[in-house]
Amino acid sequence: MPARLLTTLVFLLAPLCFLTAQDYRGCATVGRSAWLDAYQAGKIAPVPKSLETRFVPIHLTLVGDDNGAGYADPLTLLNSFELLNDDFAEVNVRFYIDSDIDYLSSTFYYDHDFDGGYDLMRNFNRRNTLNSYVVGNPSEACGYYSPRGDAIALGINCINAGNHTWSHEVGHYLSLPHTFFGWESVGDIAKVEAFNKPAPTSLRYAGRTVAVERVDRSNCADAADGFCDTPPDYLPERWNCETGGIYKDSLLDPDSTRFAVYGANIMSYAQDGCVEAFSPEQVAAMNANLAGRSGLADADAPVFTAARVEDLSLLSPANNERVRFSDSVQLIWNKVPNADFYLVQLNRGANFSGNPLTSFFTSDTSVAITDILLPRTKYYWRVRAVNRYDVTGDFSGVREFVNGRELSTATRQDALLAAAVRLSPNPVSARHPLRLSAAGIGSGELSAQLIDLSGRVRAEQPRQRVSGSFELEFATADLPAGIYLVRVTLDSRQLTRRVIVTP
Ligand SMILES: [Zn+2]
Known part of the structure; x- marks a missing residue:
C-alpha cells in the first residue's frame, strides 16, 4: 500500500543536513x-x-x-x-x-x-x-x-x-549523459588540471572507451556525450564560473589546443548560477526519447487553472479562538475549486518567512495537529491551495488561535466515549442531518446537545436511557454555516466534538 498522505499526526523538524x-x-x-x-x-x-x-x-x-x-x-x-x-x-x-x-x-x-x-x-x-x-x-x-x-x-x-x-x-x-562524459572516471578537477599537457585521446569509463572531445569538432559526434553543440568539457566535479560563464583556467585538448570550458549547460557540473539551458541537440534527443516512452501517460492538454486564494476560507479554529483541548487541534478549511491538494503551515509566530513549526501537503480539507502543541500557547496557521498542473498561487491570510489550558481530570474528555462516538458527516451540509452514533459504551443516561461557539444550545436530544449503543440525528437545515460543538453526556462522562456546518 502506498504511504497515504498525512491526515493525522503531522510534525516536521528542521531538515537534517547531510549535505550542504x-x-x-x-x-x-x-x-x-x-x-x-x-x-x-x-x-x-x-x-x-x-x-x-x-x-x-x-x-x-x-x-x-x-x-x-x-x-x-x-x-x-x-x-x-x-x-x-x-x-x-x-x-x-x-x-x-x-x-x-x-x-x-x-x-x-x-x-x-x-x-x-x-x-x-x-x-x-x-x-x-x-x-x-x-x-x-x-x-x-x-x-x-x-x-x-x-x-x-x-x-x-x-x-x-x-x-x-x-x-x-x-x-x-x-x-x-554529462557534457563531460568519460571524465567521471577521473572524477577530480585537480587531476584534470595536473595534466597541464594535452588531454588523452580517450578514457575508460563505465565499461567502454570514450573518445575525448576535440576543440576543432572533428570528433564531436563520437566523443564524450556525442552532441556537437555541447563544447568540450573535461570538468567532472562541481565548479564555479568566472565572468563569461567559463572555468577559471583553460585546458588543453588532445591536439594541444587551449580552450575555455563553458558552464551554461544543465548537464555540466558548473554551479547553478552558471547553468542556463539544454542545447538544441539535447532537446531533440529528449523529445525523441520521450516519444518512445509510450507508457508515460500523455494526457491531452488538460484544462487547468491555478487554485485561487480568493476561493479559500479557513473555517476552524475561528480566528483568535481559544480552543478547548491542548493535545490535538483540527484545522479545517473549505474545498477550493481546481485545488488538488493543500499546503498547510503552522507556526509559533505570525511571520512565515523562515522555517515554520510544521509544513506539509494534504489532499484533505482538514487535518489534526497532534503531539506538537503546547497548552496556553498561541499558534498561527495558513493554507495554500495547489493545482497539480499549475502550482503557482498564494497563501491564505494568517489566522491565529490559542491552545487552551490543560483540562483538569474532572472535565477531561472521556477516552472511552471519544473512541466510541461517531459523528458523520463532518463537515455536514445544512441539507443533511448530522448523525451521532456509538457502540460498546455501557449503559446510562444519555443526553446530546448541539452548541454554537457563543455557547447557545441550538439543538438538543431529550435525555434517554441507553444500553450499549445509540444512534440519533440532529437536523442542521436551519443552522447558519459555521462551527458548532456537539456535547455528549453519559451519566458523569462527557465528550465534546467540533462539527462544521457548510451551506
Ligand atoms: Zn548527472
Whole structure:
C-alpha cells in the first residue's frame, strides 16, 4: 500500500543536513543509455518538434526518517518544481504532479546508498509516471537518476532556489549523459588540471572507451556525450564560473589546443548560477526519447487553472479562538475549486518567512495537529491551495488561535466515549442531518446537545436511557454555516466534538 498522505499526526523538524551546497558532489548517475547509443547511431529517427506541449506526470514521494521528521520543505519543493518546468519550457514539456503526494517515513531510505535507492524505487515506484523521491541523502550526491530503478532521487538540500539538480536528473532520465562524459572516471578537477599537457585521446569509463572531445569538432559526434553543440568539457566535479560563464583556467585538448570550458549547460557540473539551458541537440534527443516512452501517460492538454486564494476560507479554529483541548487541534478549511491538494503551515509566530513549526501537503480539507502543541500557547496557521498542473498561487491570510489550558481530570474528555462516538458527516451540509452514533459504551443516561461557539444550545436530544449503543440525528437545515460543538453526556462522562456546518 502506498504511504497515504498525512491526515493525522503531522510534525516536521528542521531538515537534517547531510549535505550542504559545499558538499555537493554532483550527481551520481553513471553510464550512458543504450537508447542514446542507438539514437546517435541513427537507428532511432528524430521526431519533429511538436508544437503542442507534452504533459508528463511526476509522482512525488517525500521521504522522512523513522520518526516522521526531516521531510523536504513543501514550499521549497513547489518552487523547485516550477524551476524544473521553466527549464523544460524549451523542450515543450510540462510536468504535472501525479496523483497524491506520498509521505514515507523510513530512515533506511532517507539516507541511502545505491542499493537502498534501488530497493526504494523497486518497492514504491508507480507505473506510467516519472517517480521522484526527495530524501535526506541520495547516495552521497545531490541527486541521481537510477537506470535500474528508472526513477530519480533528489537530496533535500539540492532543491533550493535556483538549484537545477532536478532538471539535470530529468535530463539523465531522458537519455542525456554529462557534457563531460568519460571524465567521471577521473572524477577530480585537480587531476584534470595536473595534466597541464594535452588531454588523452580517450578514457575508460563505465565499461567502454570514450573518445575525448576535440576543440576543432572533428570528433564531436563520437566523443564524450556525442552532441556537437555541447563544447568540450573535461570538468567532472562541481565548479564555479568566472565572468563569461567559463572555468577559471583553460585546458588543453588532445591536439594541444587551449580552450575555455563553458558552464551554461544543465548537464555540466558548473554551479547553478552558471547553468542556463539544454542545447538544441539535447532537446531533440529528449523529445525523441520521450516519444518512445509510450507508457508515460500523455494526457491531452488538460484544462487547468491555478487554485485561487480568493476561493479559500479557513473555517476552524475561528480566528483568535481559544480552543478547548491542548493535545490535538483540527484545522479545517473549505474545498477550493481546481485545488488538488493543500499546503498547510503552522507556526509559533505570525511571520512565515523562515522555517515554520510544521509544513506539509494534504489532499484533505482538514487535518489534526497532534503531539506538537503546547497548552496556553498561541499558534498561527495558513493554507495554500495547489493545482497539480499549475502550482503557482498564494497563501491564505494568517489566522491565529490559542491552545487552551490543560483540562483538569474532572472535565477531561472521556477516552472511552471519544473512541466510541461517531459523528458523520463532518463537515455536514445544512441539507443533511448530522448523525451521532456509538457502540460498546455501557449503559446510562444519555443526553446530546448541539452548541454554537457563543455557547447557545441550538439543538438538543431529550435525555434517554441507553444500553450499549445509540444512534440519533440532529437536523442542521436551519443552522447558519459555521462551527458548532456537539456535547455528549453519559451519566458523569462527557465528550465534546467540533462539527462544521457548510451551506
Ligand atoms: Zn548527472
